[in-house]
Amino acid sequence: MNGSIFYFTDLTSTVGYDSIIQHLNDGRKNCKEFEDFLKERAVIEEKYGKELINLSKKKPCGQTELNTLKRSLDAFKQQIDNVGQGHIQLAQTLREEAKKMEDFREKQKLHRKKIELIMEAIHKNRNLQYKKTMEAKRLYEQRCRDKDEAEQAVHRNANLVTQKQQEKLFLKLAQTKSALEDSDRSYQQSITSLEKIREEWQKEHIKACEFFEAQECERISYFRNAIWLHVNQLSQSCVQNDEKYEEIRKSLEMCSIEKDIEFFVNLRKTGSSAPAPIVYENYYNTQRNVTPVRSPASVPISR
Template sequence: MTRGLTFSEAFWDSDIIGTYGWETLCRRMKEGRKVCTEVAHYLKDRAKAEADYSKALQNLARKADGKEETGVLGESWRNLKAQTERIASVHEEASSLFSSYMEEVTKFNEEQTRVKKQTEENVKKYIQSKKNEFQKTMSLKKTYEDKCKDFNNAEETLKTAKSSVTTKKNELEKAESKVNKAKDNRENADMAYRSSVDNLESTRSTWERETIQGCNQFEDLEVKRIEYLRDLLWRITNVDSTVCLNHDNCSESVRNILENCDVATDIQDFIENNKSGSKKPDPVLYENYYNGKALPPSRPPAGLPLALPKQAPARPPVKPPSPTRPPPRPNFRL
């Protein structure tokens, strides 16, 4: 792999008080913290979702009794209930893993945030010192330039006074005094300006050294963050793969039993375990009240309506017996 640029090589500004490069790195550190926070929120919500799903599956399995079905189909149905409970347990374990990952990434993010804040505040302090020293130096430079101009003007005035025949002695002395004073002011301004430049360079060197350390620290944090999140996301997907694999294994367990489910076999299994007997009840016979003989019931052919009983022929009216004779005995014929 070809070595690329590092943070300490790629985020500088040509302007001595420019901060765009450093602000870019600080923004990247802030974005990295936000990503870690988003991952933590994802894991928190994912753990809750897995826990809720596990609870729903457990309730679903409890409602499925499965006692009424018999044979291999009944075994399959009861195994499906058991496998549902197993899947619920798998999702409960996944919820626990996601919760532990959430706590882990939160601690990692907090530690990174602490180091980022410390590094950023340290470099920011030197940035401000460099800026203040630079502004002071620019102010002293202007003062020095103004004093140089004042000295040049005083010298020009003195030269003019010397060349003029009308210049009085006291005016000449006064002009010479102004030159001397302007010269002293120029030298003092020059010394202050030089001293400020030296201080600025010392401050700039310190800032540069601290900034390089800060860049290296930020790059080290970013490397650790990317490596950590890459590993964490890999572990998250491994949990998903494990859950899916367990789902499939549970389904395969039910399918293996269903492959042995034969309709005729299940019917015979029910018959053998629940049969009550093979002897049908005898027909109920007609029994005459007077002679005690039992006759089988006469049944019309299937599909035909029952025939109405024939009416007996009309008989002539019978005279009532005389009071002195007993009534005749009825003559019943079978």
């Protein structure tokens, strides 16, 4: 930031300097907002990751399937769990990036504070000296008016007053001249001191502007790279998730309808003999075909 374009015609004004400081404060605030954004995104990613893990572990999903489709479903739930773990890891990464942004902001704040304290002291010293100089100027101008009035009084009353009164007028004129010389000397000394302070302020103002420019370049570069890195992290997370989903697709490619049907048949088969046909049976025919059962001959009982 070119210090020469942040001057102001009023020596005691800090309008240009204040404008720079406000811009730097806004930049620091913007970094804080992005830092908070990362923290909030981390909360969302972590919550989403945990929900996915809970879903994959607790929610039934084709639990009675058999053979190759069962293996595909197992792979599906495992990879969903892995995706959840990936989101939790991303949340941790985002928190680490937010901490880096915070450290960067605090480092810049600390370095800026040193320069700001120097400039505050210079501004205060400059303004005090300016005030003293203006007071010295005011006194000097008053002494000039006093001397002029004394001279005019001497000339006006040269032939109208007594010798003693004339001596008083000359004495007052001499006193005003002496006071004028003192005030003139004091005024010039104040001007000299103010000029030295003004030169020192101008030099430090330029140095401060150069420092602030370098710091702002660093901040914009860091902020830009932080956003770039954040987008890359999100993109990488998507790539990793797709790799996990690809594992599910590969598992599904290995799923065989014929094998699963065959597996079920072999696991649950109950026999190859079908039940015999149920035929009509005539009740009477059935009765005629039944041979009567004779009672056994009675055996005499010995008494």
